[in-house]
Amino acid sequence: MQPMPDEPLRVSVESQIRTQIPAFMILGLASQVIQESKERVIASFDASGFEFPRRKVVTYLGPPETPKTGSCNDLAIAISILLQDQKDLPDPLYAWGELSPTGEVKQKGYMAQWCELLIQTPGTLIAHPEDLRELGQIFSWRVRNRLTIPKGSSIASCTHLKKVFQSLKEVTPLITHEEGPAPLPSKDTGQDLPPLSPSLARWLITALSGEHHWLMLGAKGVGKSTALRWAESFSGPAKAEDTWLRMRHLESWNALETRPVRRVHSSAKPTHLLGSFSRGCYIPGDLIRAHGGILFADEFPEWPRDTKETLREPLEEKRVRLTRRDGIIDLKCHFQWMGTGNLCPCGGTPARLPPDPKSGRCRCSDAAAQRYLERLSGPVLDRLDLVTWISASHKGSQSPEAFLKSLLNARMKIESHYESPPGLWSAQTCEKLISKNTHLEQTLSDLPNLSLRSRHKVVRVAATLAALDDQSGIEISHVTEAFQARPESWLY
Numbered sequence: 443m444q445p446m447p448d449e450p451l452r453v454s455v456e457s458q459i460r461t462q463i464p465a466f467m468i469l470g471l472a473s474q475v476i477q478e479s480k481e482r483v484i485a486s487f488d489a490s491g492f493e494f495p496r497r498k499v500v501t502y503l504g505p506p507e508t509p510k511t512g513s514c515n516d517l518a519i520a521i522s523i524l525l526q527d528q529k530d531l532p533d534p535l536y537a538w539g540e541l542s543p544t545g546e547v548k549q550k551g552y553m554a555q556w557c558e559l560l561i562q563t564p565g566t567l568i569a570h571p572e573d574l575r576e577l578g579q580i581f582s583w584r585v586r587n588r589l590t591i592p593k594g595s596s597i598a599s600c601t602h603l604k605k606v607f608q609s610l611k612e613v614t615p616l617i618t619h620e621e622g623p624a625p626l627p628s629k630d631t632g633q634d635l636p637p638l639s640p641s642l643a644r645w646l647i648t649a650l651s652g653e654h655h656w657l658m659l660g661a662k663g664v665g666k667s668t669a670l671r672w673a674e675s676f677s678g679p680a681k682a683e684d685t686w687l688r689m690r691h692l693e694s695w696n697a698l699e700t701r702p703v704r705r706v707h708s709s710a711k712p713t714h715l716l717g718s719f720s721r722g723c724y725i726p727g728d729l730i731r732a733h734g735g736i737l738f739a740d741e742f743p744e745w746p747r748d749t750k751e752t753l754r755e756p757l758e759e760k761r762v763r764l765t766r767r768d769g770i771i772d773l774k775c776h777f778q779w780m781g782t783g784n785l786c787p788c789g790g791t792p793a794r795l796p797p798d799p800k801s802g803r804c805r806c807s808d809a810a811a812q813r814y815l816e817r818l819s820g821p822v823l824d825r826l827d828l829v830t831w832i833s834a835s836h837k838g839s840q841s842p843e844a845f846l847k848s849l850l851n852a853r854m855k856i857e858s859h860y861e862s863p864p865g866l867w868s869a870q871t872c873e874k875l876i877s878k879n880t881h882l883e884q885t886l887s888d889l890p891n892l893s894l895r896s897r898h899k900v901v902r903v904a905a906t907l908a909a910l911d912d913q914s915g916i917e918i919s920h921v922t923e924a925f926q927a928r929p930e931s932w933l934y
């Protein structure tokens with residue numbers, strides 16, 4: 443198998459031994475890493491007491507037109523040479539593992555992808571016992587979550603190439619058992635959370651229940667990080683499908699049953715977000731790790747420009763695409779984005795906004811403040827539904843119990859009112875809603891400076907607010923409230 447494409451790729455391995463001058467060739471668009479398999483396989487033969495054929499060995503990797511990479515096919519290549527004349531082998535026989543020069547089989551992970559492959563085509567898998575144990579855990583997880591499980595497959599564990607014949611005599615059916623890894627301890631229950639003002643709580647409930655990307659801007663110390671703390675505590679359970687995809691994309695079994703929360707620091711480079719390749723294998727970055735959960739972007743205006751730009755495609759297309767010399771990936775990836783930022787370099791409140799009791803007035807020059815704001819503008823800002831000004835002037839505090847109750851209630855209402863959370867609606871869905879409601883169309887056209895994109899954002903947020911108020915249609919008050927979360931209404 444090839445690790446890390448969106449769909450697992452079945453690599454066929456077949457070897458021929460010809461009576462010609464001794465040589466060893468691997469064909470089928472094999473990468474440099476696979477070419478190096480030759481040395482590992484020959485050394486493993488020696489270390490295991492097998493004689494490597496003193497003839498011409500040609501190994502074909504199929505499908506011939508697909509590039510292949512990774513050291514994970516070492517065991518399959520060795521077996522295809524060793525068992526070249528053997529009859530009565532399990533069909534199909536899968537092998538998974540890197541060989542060390544001493545002949546040991548190494549654990550390689552990616553077992554969720556193996557699970558997927560065995561659902562498509564059941565067969566017998568020979569691999570390191572730890573990999574097989576992980577496979578068993580994944581099956582159990584699928585049983586518990588009522589997802590399809592592979593049937594009719596068997597396993598053979600192998601720790602050393604010299605034991606491969608014995609392993610194939612000890613093939614056992616792959617049985618799933620109910621017990622999986624123990625559930626992770628639940629996140630904090632809200633006891634130690636700093637106070638959250640009711641107005642910030644309403645925006646947070648709107649963002650979480652409607653799945654809106656949200657940027658909070660404001661002076662230092664006004665409670666932006668508090669909102670992130672609350673979001674983390676109440677992010678809720680992960681959907682089984684999202685956890686499944688994350689398991690497949692991450693290199694090892696990782697049964698996070700709460701929604702993942704990834705915090706990205708302002709010094710992050712594009713590779714931290716997108717991931718990178720190592721020895722031909724893709725190492726996922728924060729975007730993939732946040733799939734089905736939340737990505738926190740602290741001090742967003744401070745992010746390097748190229749790191750900001752990498753968010754464009756994942757936010758819009760919900761995919762991570764990466765093309766490098768070592769490999770190409772194109773993976774589904776969907777997360778909720780929440781960011782924070784100051785309004786100027788000094789972290790004060792600019793003169794054009796009402797004064798804030800907790801923060802001082804901005805001391806920056808006009809040019810410096812303007813340059814700072816320019817860092818915000820651009821394609822990413824265009825993709826956020828909520829861009830709100832946070833100030834400390836709001837009084838009062840929400841209790842965690844009341845917050846949780848309102849959030850669960852909001853999620854239930856969104857589910858009963860709409861097919862999907864408004865934050866995920868396409869432009870067409872928004873236009874369809876507008877065309878059915880002349881009242882809404884008029885209200886939107888009365889709003890100043892509203893671009894087409896912004897218009898859809900107002901509709902999405904207003905739809906969430908309407909559901910929160912349990913209204914079947916969007917009212918003027920919802921549009922007005924949603925417009926407050928547009929940068930056009932307050933930032934410029």
Ligand SMILES: [Zn+2]
Nearest residue numbers: 786788804806
């Ligand atoms: Zn300033």
